[in-house]
């Protein structure tokens with residue numbers, strides 16, 4: 001790769017607003033275009049990537065040092081500190097740097113355990129296990145044949161948690177870490193209003209052997225390089241100014257299309273998250289993250305290096321999660337860190353770009369129960385999806401981001417329209 005003689009006018013990138021018909025051809029077209037655009041800055045792709053690698057290496061080294069010094073790598077905050085506005089600048093700085101958080105006592109432990117029991121009652125009363133026909137998708141389906149992931153979306157427990165004031169408080173707090181309004185006044189999302197994003201439940205019983213889930217990230221696949229809006233969101237990575245890339249800038253993330261696939265998330269999430277419905281120790285097959293929010297700089301530029309085949313973006317394809325592998329991203333594994341021990345009622349959050357996976361476990365001690373509830377602030381993308389969510393809610397259907405299983409359509413005890421409070425109505429766009 002030759003170094004450009006000096007700054008040149010960068011050419012526009014080709015883009016595909018729908019999944020390209022020929023993925024390999026599109027990859028072979030986008031890679032030289034991205035390299036040319038980067039090199040128009042006067043630096044080679046290798047130089048820009050080396051700068052990114054140094055930035056990530058510094059983060060990895062800090063994480064290793066914290067771990068060696070016995071300090072908790074994951075930021076941990078009490079719910080009361082968030083609700084009282086008592087989070088210190090140092091705590092905020094750590095959250096910003098690590099991109100993840102455990103909220104202690106987000107809900108009272110007794111409340112969370114009661115929700116867990118309520119879910120059991122709901123699925124048993126409606127004979128879920130008798131009627132369960134197997135996993136509806138390949139990804140979580142790989143966990144095992146017994147239902148650990150329940151395709152249940154509309155229980156009293158889930159909806160009460162989603163529309164609770166305590167959830168809204170934490171979501172607003174987390175949304176506030178993002179730059180949601182541009183210098184020109186463009187408002188990319190509303191940090192104080194969340195879209196209600198229905199997701200599933202995991203209940204993993206004691207004694208479980210699980211192979212876990214491989215490391216991956218969820219914000220998109222080929223669309224991260226190929227749609228116009230994502231090319232804008234990652235503009236600093238693609239124009240040779242990677243030092244200016246800010247993983248907390250929401251510009252152009254909340255408006256564009258996404259390539260469909262069985263693992264896609266239609267919503268823009270500032271943070272992925274779940275709320276614990278049982279106590280879980282850190283060595284019992286729990287969530288691990290690479291707690292480095294700017295990791296997308298590394299993931300998106302790595303495929304442009306010459307050792308990657310020209311029709312490959314390091315194994316990323318549509319219709320499957322974005323894989324993070326030891327082959328292409330070995331440095332990141334040094335930073336892979338489990339959540340601390342959690343108790344029922346704690347919640348766990350990680351920046352939407354962050355690499356994560358679930359560790360394997362043999363003969364799990366205790367239950368491993370969570371309900372997935374992210375922070376998905378109100379924005380054009382989430383407003384569009386909310387229309388589909390409303391329809392699924394009213395009919396008890398599986399939301400359109402998930403396999404069409406629709407177990408709850410005929411169930412009794414489902415959460416109903418008249419049980420929505422103001423937060424729930426706003427979250428569904430019914431205000």
Ligand SMILES: [Fe+2]
Pocket residue numbers: 216217218356
């Ligand atoms: Fe994931």
